[in-house]
Amino acid sequence: MPTTLRIALLAGLLALLSNLAVIGFIYLRTHDEALSAMRQQVVEQDKVLTDVWRTGGQPALVDAIGDTIAYADPQAVVALFDSRGREQIGNVTRLSQPLSEGSRAVFVRVKNQPTPKRATVITHRLKTGQWLISGRMTGEGLAIRQTLESSLIVALALALLLGLACGAILAHYVGVRIGNIAAVANRISRHDISRRVPLSGTGDAFDRLGQQINAMLDRIGGLMEELRMLTDSLAHDLRSPVSRLRSAAHAAAETADPQEQEELLGSVIRQADGLMRILSAVLEISRSEALTGRKQFSWFDLGELTAELCEMYEPVAEEAGAAMAYDHPARPIPLYGHRQLLAQALSNLIENAVRYGSSGGEIRLDVRTNGKETRVEVADRGPGIPAEQRAQALRRFGRLDSSRSKEGAGLGLALAEAIAHLHDGELRLEDNEPGLRTALELPLRPAERETARAA
Amino acid sequence: MGRKILLVEDDAETAAYLAKGLTQEGHSVEQATNGQDGLFRATDGSFDLIILDRMLPALDGLSVLKALRAARIETPVLILSALASVGDRIEGLEHGSDDYLVKPFSFAELLARVNALLRRREARIDPADHRLTVGDLEIDPLSRTVKRSGKKLDLKPREYLLLEYFARNEGRVVTRTMLLEQVWDYHFDPGTNVIDVHVSRLRRKLDDGFEKPLLHTVRGAGYMLAA
Numbered sequence A: 001m002p003t004t005l006r007i008a009l010l011a012g013l014l015a016l017l018s019n020l021a022v023i024g025f026i027y028l029r030t031h032d033e034a035l036s037a038m039r040q041q042v043v044e045q046d047k048v049l050t051d052v053w054r055t056g057g058q059p060a061l062v063d064a065i066g067d068t069i070a071y072a073d074p075q076a077v078v079a080l081f082d083s084r085g086r087e088q089i090g091n092v093t094r095l096s097q098p099l100s101e102g103s104r105a106v107f108v109r110v111k112n113q114p115t116p117k118r119a120t121v122i123t124h125r126l127k128t129g130q131w132l133i134s135g136r137m138t139g140e141g142l143a144i145r146q147t148l149e150s151s152l153i154v155a156l157a158l159a160l161l162l163g164l165a166c167g168a169i170l171a172h173y174v175g176v177r178i179g180n181i182a183a184v185a186n187r188i189s190r191h192d193i194s195r196r197v198p199l200s201g202t203g204d205a206f207d208r209l210g211q212q213i214n215a216m217l218d219r220i221g222g223l224m225e226e227l228r229m230l231t232d233s234l235a236h237d238l239r240s241p242v243s244r245l246r247s248a249a250h251a252a253a254e255t256a257d258p259q260e261q262e263e264l265l266g267s268v269i270r271q272a273d274g275l276m277r278i279l280s281a282v283l284e285i286s287r288s289e290a291l292t293g294r295k296q297f298s299w300f301d302l303g304e305l306t307a308e309l310c311e312m313y314e315p316v317a318e319e320a321g322a323a324m325a326y327d328h329p330a331r332p333i334p335l336y337g338h339r340q341l342l343a344q345a346l347s348n349l350i351e352n353a354v355r356y357g358s359s360g361g362e363i364r365l366d367v368r369t370n371g372k373e374t375r376v377e378v379a380d381r382g383p384g385i386p387a388e389q390r391a392q393a394l395r396r397f398g399r400l401d402s403s404r405s406k407e408g409a410g411l412g413l414a415l416a417e418a419i420a421h422l423h424d425g426e427l428r429l430e431d432n433e434p435g436l437r438t439a440l441e442l443p444l445r446p447a448e449r450e451t452a453r454a455a
Numbered sequence B: 001m002g003r004k005i006l007l008v009e010d011d012a013e014t015a016a017y018l019a020k021g022l023t024q025e026g027h028s029v030e031q032a033t034n035g036q037d038g039l040f041r042a043t044d045g046s047f048d049l050i051i052l053d054r055m056l057p058a059l060d061g062l063s064v065l066k067a068l069r070a071a072r073i074e075t076p077v078l079i080l081s082a083l084a085s086v087g088d089r090i091e092g093l094e095h096g097s098d099d100y101l102v103k104p105f106s107f108a109e110l111l112a113r114v115n116a117l118l119r120r121r122e123a124r125i126d127p128a129d130h131r132l133t134v135g136d137l138e139i140d141p142l143s144r145t146v147k148r149s150g151k152k153l154d155l156k157p158r159e160y161l162l163l164e165y166f167a168r169n170e171g172r173v174v175t176r177t178m179l180l181e182q183v184w185d186y187h188f189d190p191g192t193n194v195i196d197v198h199v200s201r202l203r204r205k206l207d208d209g210f211e212k213p214l215l216h217t218v219r220g221a222g223y224m225l226a227a
Helices: A003-030 A033-071 A140-189 A205-254 A258-289 A292-296 A302-320 A339-360 A387-394 A412-422 A446-454 B012-024 B035-042 B061-070 B086-094 B107-125 B157-168 B176-182 B194-207
Strands: A076-081 A087-090 A092-095 A102-110 A117-125 A131-137 A298-301 A323-326 A334-337 A362-369 A373-380 A426-431 A436-443 B004-008 B028-032 B049-053 B077-081 B099-102 B132-134 B137-140 B145-148 B151-153 B215-218 B222-225
Touching: A003 A140, A033 A076, A033 A087, A033 A117, A033 A131, A033 A140, A076 A092, A076 A117, A102 A131, A102 A140, A140 A205, A205 A258, A258 A292, A258 A339, A258 A412, A292 B086, A298 A302, A302 A323, A302 A339, A302 A362, A302 A373, A302 B194, A334 A339, A339 A362, A339 A373, A339 A412, A339 A436, A339 B086, A387 A412, A387 A426, A412 A426, A412 A436, B004 B012, B004 B035, B012 B028, B012 B107, B028 B035, B035 B049, B035 B061, B049 B061, B049 B107, B061 B077, B077 B086, B077 B107, B086 B099, B099 B107, B107 B176, B107 B222, B132 B157, B137 B157, B157 B176, B157 B194, B157 B222, B176 B194, B176 B222, B194 B215
Parallel strands: A323 A362, B004 B028, B004 B049, B049 B077, B077 B099
Antiparallel strands: A076 A087, A076 A131, A087 A092, A092 A102, A102 A117, A117 A131, A298 A334, A362 A373, A373 A436, A426 A436, B132 B137, B137 B145, B145 B151, B215 B222
């Protein structure tokens, strides 16, 4: 059975059930003993009169009618009409409806009463062609209840119809909205990722689903684009070292001079090492992004790690003409993370600062925590990166043109960012006015927050 | 002095190249080409060193290592692996290997590490006087003081650690990666010449003003401390 039909039936059924509940409730509250007792009396009175007529004929019936009016309770209505509908005997002069066989609720004109009265009557056509009318006047309350009851039956039928209509409309609506989403999914499975789910703009559940799907598609599209660019640039960036390696190897094979051969082979090894370095970095980035390193997380003091790296790079920075500055925080800054990878990320940032920012004279490291996140900064006073080029600098192989001439595959910042993501954090590139400030922002886990509070 | 080395490597070309080199260094090399065979041979405990490839047919390197350590066979193990990420290296070391070398590597790098591991084994068997001496250089690991020709050298803590590591591997080649791993405990490639700069600083304090240099550069391999 198609889902849409099932939804239609389900909606119809639910509408019907809820209407039935309301109808049942009204029925239970209005239906009481008075009404059924009255009906009972009407039926009994009719039975008595017809029995009298059958056994005693018209004279007995006329007597019985007289008795009923005289002795029965004052609510009784009873009459004998001739075949043309004119009153012969009894206390009823007219009915609001034409005479016909059966029981019904009508208005009757009763003798000595100024206004028509509501009554429940049973009408019989006798063999003589006359009409026997027998029943009781129903008081105002009873009459309302009676109307209600018959309305409830109509309501029931209406509920059934409306329920089905509701179901059909709902199924159509859901079908259309889901159809839109399905159409997009269908296009995507045919490799067209550019389609998006149309939104109605009402912000309803379907719109939210559509928004989620669109956001997911944007992310997938971004990743695919990134992957494509990565493959392109990997191929591009590997081309030149591989061709250099090839020509050095070729020259080494050709030359007869042993010293030249040794130099060329040394160059072959250096080129191969460079290639390995690029591949390792690419591997490390994809590992970090796949979050495989999380099982190697442990507790360590980030302040201490930063101090170690500061000390490690201090001589290199000095040779490049810059001084490293770091105020070791008085308290430990505990962090739960991948110590080796964070050391690598931080060393990439420091290396970047040494390589491009040493002209500014100072490279400042800083670690601080605010109870929500821990931030490690590497700030230089070099030329910096203009705001519009920062996103480009974070891309794999995203070396800025201005730095193309310098060494490095342009993977350092991309790897640092991947490692930040491994820790649910971010890598920020900011203006140090002047210079570049790179920062790893690492959110604290609940346990770390507690430690930070306790400290 | 030749030592017994078990080489567990499934790649025939690499295995032949390593076996040839190590034999030329005077070691006797036994070979296994899969993990099961390797484990079987290693369990007799007669080897001085096991060189274990991480990806092996029949039983992978880490499983062999785990089985060995579970059987209380404490032969030093050097793992070779094409798995180069920092996480992979740490995992290898956590499984009880004594060293971890990423493919491709130079033979000089492998040899330096093999010698360091064999030497460590030696030191375990024959604990020497706690003082380390190399020529006229004298290191006291307890007080962390260094004297050369009786004159005290003023070293920074990291410079001291570097020198102590050199001294413990006296007369043997120490590579840059070994220094990074052993002295700094970092398992990534720092890219720039960080290690060289530290070594040259140490060298200035150690050798400047002395006629005979102690800290030597070994071309294509690394450094060596020798009298």
